[in-house]
Amino acid sequence: MNSMTAYSALAEHYRDVVALGQVSGLLGWDQETIMPKGSAAQRSEWMSALEKVGHAQRTDPRIAEWLDAASAADLTEEQAANVRLIRRQFERQSKVPSALARQIARVTSQAQGVWAKAREAGDFAAFQDVLSEVLTLRREEAAALAEGGNLYDALLEDYEPGMSEPVLAKLLGGLRDGLVDLRGRVAQSGEQIPDLRGTFSRDQQTMIARELATAFGYDWTRGRLDFSVHPFSSGSFNDVRITTRVSESDPFNCFYSTIHEVGHATYEQGINQDYGLTMLGSGVSMGVHESQSRILENQLGRSRAFTGFLYGRMREVFGDFGVPDAEAFYRVVNKLHRGFIRTEADEVQYNLHVLLRFDLERQLIAGDLEVVDLEAAWNERFEKDFGYPVDMPSNGVLQDVHWSVGLFGYFPTYSLGNIYAGELFAKMSDDLPELQGELAQGNTTSALGWLGQNIHRHGSLYEPRDTITRAVGHVPTAEPLLAYLNQKFGEIYKL
Known part of the structure; x- marks a missing residue:
């Protein structure tokens, strides 16, 4: 042969x-x-x-x-x-x-x-x-x-090829110090931002969620939206499905879960069609995948420009819901808040949720922590990191599906994705001076085109870190993400 x-x-x-x-x-x-x-x-x-x-x-x-x-x-x-x-x-x-x-x-x-x-x-x-x-x-x-x-490295390879536990621990450890400092300064700022209050019907939320999915590039001819306890995206290439969830008191949960999962989905849908049914025909890693969901959800979807657009659409659908103007709405959307659920956490505290899981699962795999002691270890770590106790297991150790299906090594890719998103957004902003003006109109065309050209189309052609390095021109670090968070929340909380 x-x-x-x-x-x-x-x-x-x-x-x-x-x-x-x-x-x-x-x-x-x-x-x-x-x-x-x-x-x-x-x-x-x-x-x-x-x-x-x-x-x-x-x-x-x-x-x-x-x-x-x-x-x-x-x-x-x-x-x-x-x-x-x-x-x-x-x-x-x-x-x-x-x-x-x-x-x-x-x-x-x-x-x-x-x-x-x-x-x-x-x-x-x-x-x-x-x-x-x-x-x-x-x-x-x-x-x-x-x-x-290293046992953990062996499992991590399934989700982030080429990454190792020591490198990842160093990268995420540097992120942690900056986040703890920023959160502390916010807590001491004395700035008060109200919560969103009201009742927002399931049907109306679903309608807007579908509009947001369309606005962020989801191809409905190759996907569908359903509901699940834990929102997720599933599938690849020409069959990519997303789910969301609805709380009638919290429409942001539905809207931003949808945008997040659309980030995953548009990555898969945007891969070069020549790569179908080959090993190149899916996202290269979970870290790179998460960068696509987080940049749509946060840097784009929670920007002052896009929240101004969303505010206008919510007023059209729900009427007066108690937020006086677009600037106040931007602050409400981005408010730092107490909470237990990783997927509902604000940008500043989200990675602290991930780091908790990262450290605990490394101990489980190494044999330094047994399952019988896991709930107590979780609760102790959570109170230390967040300053208040877990109120019930469904808000603590039972909230995520990942460990039940054996996804050890998956959690740290969420924070790695945030780091990658920080790098990509900094480069995108330099390349697209018109970006904020377009987002104010609900127009993501340029942003999605940039991601499609630099990330989506490549699928798994390059190694994960190489994919990001090629897009931004240097080896990724946590610095752009921390700079973005400090600038954004420093302004919101008048630090």
């Missing part, structure tokens, strides 16, 4: 691998949105069976032969990247026994349902046993992948 024939065979084989992964993702979306509650046990068997087929496809012995032969081929940049990503996945998948992969798929599918019930009941003890099982399985998987190396 010559080298190009080997590459063709490899690419054709991976069309099925990628397609199976997309089917698995669609089943996950269904489980979170419209699957009947009584179907959970059957669904876990489906997921296990699908993982059995997928794992066999991803570890097919022929892949090694094709990779060796294809390496000698005269490949294009895209083909070489496809080979690199296939090799990375093949080598990782080959280290994990099929029986372990199936057991992880089965247990995490079951654990998700147990978590949902425990969260609703506010009973962490009801979740402990299955979480311990998930943790044991993921530790076992990490040990197989690490081959004597």
Whole structure:
């Protein structure tokens, strides 16, 4: 078999691998949105069976032969990247026994349902046993992948290839000091900003949420909006679905959750169409993915310019809702507030929520913290960081779905995404002097065009940090994000 024939065979084989992964993702979306509650046990068997087929496809012995032969081929940049990503996945998948992969798929599918019930009941003890099982399985998987190396690095590779725990801890640690300082100065400012009050109907919120999704570039011919307990985006390429949630007393929850998930979705929808059913045809990492959702939600969606537009639209739909003008509305949208929920946190305190999870899950994987002690450790850390105690488990250790489905190593990518978003916004602002004027009209065309050109279209062509470095011209740091936050909230709170 010559080298190009080997590459063709490899690419054709991976069309099925990628397609199976997309089917698995669609089943996950269904489980979170419209699957009947009584179907959970059957669904876990489906997921296990699908993982059995997928794992066999991803570890097919022929892949090694094709990779060796294809390496000698005269490949294009895209083909070489496809080979690199296939090799990375093949080598990782080959280290994990099929029986372990199936057991992880089965247990995490079951654990998700147990978590949902425990969260609703506010009973962490009801979740402990299955979480311990998930943790044991993921530790076992990490040990197989690490081959004597850092267990957390082995898991982190699934979400942020090329990143390591020490580098990440240093990067996020530097962010933490600046955020604690800023939050302290805000608390001492004495500046009072009122809360939004009133009742905002579910139907009217949903209507505006759909308008916001359209304004931020969501292609409805390749997606749909549904509701879930925990908003998320699912799918890739030409089938990308989003969810949101509605509280009739807090329309910002719905609106900004929608914008956030649209950020993920427009990234997937904007990938070069030539990359479909290849390893290039999805976002390169969760950190880069999160940068796309956070820049739309925060730097663009919570800007003075865009909130002025949103204020006018809310007045048209809801009438007078007690906020006198657009400037007051901007301050209300960006108010720092007490709260327990990561996804509802303001820009200044959001990353403190993430860092709490990052530190706890590193201890869990290292064996320095056991599940039986997790709730107490969470509550102690939260009160230390935020200054008030957790009131109930659903607002604390049970609020996120991630650990129930085994996503250890995922949480820090949220803060990494914020750091990347800070870099991208600084560069975008330099490149687009008309940006704020357009946002004041609800027009995101230039911003989305800039992101499409510099991030979206590339998919997984480049490594994650290389993707950001190419876009901004230097290795990313936390400095632009901290500068943006200090400038914005310094002005709002007259620091």
